[in-house]
Each structure stands twice: as C-alpha cells, then as structure tokens.
Amino acid sequence: MDKLVVTAASRVTEADVRAAKLGSRFGRLDLSSQLALLAVEALGLDFDAHRRDRVGICLAARAGSLSTDVEYWSGRGNAGGPSPTLFAYTLPSAAIGEIAIRHRLTGPNLCMVGGNTGLLAEAVELFRSGETDSCLCVECNVITPALAAILGTPATALACALYVVRGGAGRALGENDRDIESLCALLNPSPSIP
Amino acid sequence: MSDLVHDLKVKIVEFLKLDGVTPEQIDDNAPLFGSGLDLDSIDALELVVMLEAHYGIIIKDIEEGRPAFQSVRSLADFITARRRS
Numbered sequence: 001m002d003k004l005v006v007t008a009a010s011r012v013t014e015a016d017v018r019a020a021k022l023g024s025r026f027g028r029l030d031l032s033s034q035l036a037l038l039a040v041e042a043l044g045l046d047f048d049a050h051r052r053d054r055v056g057i058c059l060a061a062r063a064g065s066l067s068t069d070v071e072y073w074s075g076r077g078n079a080g081g082p083s084p085t086l087f088a089y090t091l092p093s094a095a096i097g098e099i100a101i102r103h104r105l106t107g108p109n110l111c112m113v114g115g116n117t118g119l120l121a122e123a124v125e126l127f128r129s130g131e132t133d134s135c136l137c138v139e140c141n142v143i144t145p146a147l148a149a150i151l152g153t154p155a156t157a158l159a160c161a162l163y164v165v166r167g168g169a170g171r172a173l174g175e176n177d178r179d180i181e182s183l184c185a186l187l188n189p190s191p192s193i194p
Numbered sequence: 195m196s197d198l199v200h201d202l203k204v205k206i207v208e209f210l211k212l213d214g215v216t217p218e219q220i221d222d223n224a225p226l227f228g229s230g231l232d233l234d235s236i237d238a239l240e241l242v243v244m245l246e247a248h249y250g251i252i253i254k255d256i257e258e259g260r261p262a263f264q265s266v267r268s269l270a271d272f273i274t275a276r277r278r279s
Contacts, residue, residue: 027211080246084239085211 001128005170006162009187010042014157030068030089032061032142033098035159039138040099043163047103056132057096057109060119060139060180064092067144074146095140107132120177123164134165139180160184198270206266209244210237222267230265238263251276 017034020026022041026034036059047055068089075082088094093111100109108131112119119137126132140159148155160181164173177183203217210233224230227238238256241263245251251273253259262272 021214024212024215027213078243078247079250080243084243085236088236 002167004124004127004164004166004173005168006173006183006187007165007168007170008043008045008163009161009184010039011158011160011181011184012038012042016042017157028085029098030065030071030086030094031144031157032065032068032092032140032159033089033095035142035157036095036138036140036161037098037102039159039161040103040136043136043161045163047105050134052104053106054133055103055105055107056123056126056135057099057105057107058119058123058126058135058137059093059096059109059111060117060137061092061095061111061113062115062139062141063143063147064113065090065094067142067147070147070150071144095138099136099138105136118178119180120173120183124173127164127166134163137162137164137180139184141181162187198273199266202266202270202273205244205248206231206241209240220266223265226263226265226269241269245273249273249277 012035014031014035016038017031020034020038020041022037026037029037068086072082072086072090075086092113093109096109096111099105108126110122112122119139123135123137126135138159138161142157143151143153143155144157145155158181162180162183171187199222200217203220206212206220207215207217212231215231220231227233233241242253242256242259245253259272262269
C-alpha cells in the first residue's frame with residue numbers, strides 16, 4: 001500500500017465556534033458537532049476535487065455525547081419537555097452526519113468513543129481494505145461545565161482534524177501516530193477559520 | 195396581534211437558533227417550511243415545544259397544528275384562536 005500522508009491539520013476551540021459563520025443552521029448543532037464541523041472547515045479542503053464516495057470520515061468522540069445528553073436531560077422538567085433538536089445530537093456519531101451532509105460525502109465512516117481509541121489505526125484499515133482514497137480523521141473532546149461538575153473534571157471544548165490521503169506530499173503517517181490531537185499539536189496548524 | 199407576531203418572530207429565532215437571522219427579516223406571511231425560512235421536521239417539533247413553553251398551548255395532534263405552521267401570521271392567528279376557546 002502507498003504510504004499515507006497528512007496533508008492538512010486543524011485545531012479549533014469553543015472561541016472559534018462563537019466566531020464562525022457557517023450559515024443559519026450552524027447554531028442548532030450541539031457543541032461537539034459544531035466543533036467537528038468547524039475543524040473540517042478549517043482544513044480548507046475542496047471536496048469538488050475528490051470522489052465524494054471515496055472520502056471516509058473517522059470520528060473519535062472522547063466523551064461521546066455525554067455533554068449533550070446532560071443538557072437534554074436537564075430540559076426534561078421544562079414546559080413542553082426537552083429540546084427535540086437536542087435529542088438528535090444525543091448520539092456520539094451525530095457530528096459525522098453533519099460533516100457528511102455539509103460536504104455531501106458518502107464514503108465509509110466510523111465513530112469511536114473514549115480516549116486513545118486507536119482511531120488512526122482504524123482509518124488506516126479503511127485505506128488498506130480499499131474502501132477509501134482519503135479520510136477525514138476528527139477528534140472531539142467536549143466536557144461542558146455541567147458535565148464537568150458531575151464528573152469532577154475540568155471543562156474543555158476542542159476538536160482536531162487531519163486529512164489523510166494516499167501518497168503525495170505531506171507528513172507521513174507513522175505506526176506510532178495513534179492520537180489525533182497529539183499529531184495535530186505536532187503539525188502545529190494555524191487554520192483559517194471560516 | 196402585531197405584538198404577538200413580533201414576539202413569535204423573536205421566539206422562533208431564539209428557539210430554532212437561527213444564526214444571522216433577525217426577527218425583522220422574517221416576513222409575516224412567508225412559508226415557514228419548504229421555502230422562506232426553510233425549516234424542517236425537527237424545527238416543527240421545536241415549534242410545538244415553544245408553543246407549550248411560552249404560550250401554554252398544547253398540540254397533541256400534529257395534523258391539528260399543520261395549518262397553523264404555514265407562516266408566522268397563521269401561527270399568531272392560531273394562538274389567538276386557542277386563547278379565545
């Protein structure tokens with residue numbers, strides 16, 4: 001198999017989400033989906049140059065959808081009940097759908113929950129099995145203050161994304177590259193946030 | 195009625211989290227779904243929740259609410275009628 005290379009990397013935070021201009025429906029996404037979508041936007045890719053059914057999406061959701069679950073659950077006492085919109089995001093993989101819809105990507109995808117998931121190794125398998133020519137690898141780490149209070153951990157909200165392709169120029173993806181966030185830090189992206 | 199129409203527009207922008215849309219930009223008679231604001235089925239459910247939360251109006255049958263969701267104006271008419279009944 002050709003070597004795999006990272007051609008673009010990005011890292012975004014909640015501050016970037018607040019400044020983003022991604023259309024009138026961006027605001028209804030949950031924070032994880034907003035971050036994931038924005039991280040992909042920040043890669044600056046032109047998907048018209050790709051076969052959209054050959055672009056994979058691999059998402060690592062460190063805390064799953066727990067932050068959104070907590071927000072949804074906290075609305076159960078409201079008149080009318082909790083937000084139906086929010087319900088759609090009580091799935092860790094929701095962000096994959098948002099990315100796929102925005103960029104009309106129909107390739108394979110997978111979602112893994114937890115830290116150190118080995119997601120990059122799974123992405124490599126997509127290439128090895130011939131299912132994909134390129135892959136968006138996204139890692140979300142969202143612990144809202146409400147969830148942080150429950151877990152007793154610090155709140156955080158960030159997402160990192162890598163674009164991995166077969167061959168060509170870029171940073172070679174090595175066997176020791178396991179964690180998207182660490183790799184993004186190594187590549188030191190300075191994305192242009194839309 | 196005009197106060198209610200304006201209030202509804204504010205609530206729609208707030209509840210549906212319409213980025214970059216102001217209440218003033220929403221036409222009283224423009225379709226809420228399909229064109230105009232181009233809302234979808236989840237937005238419809240959100241509007242049902244909004245009606246109960248802010249106007250105390252419960253829609254148990256979505257078919258009952260369907261005519262009301264044509265536009266902001268029809269929604270205001272629906273609320274006014276339900277308050278009278």
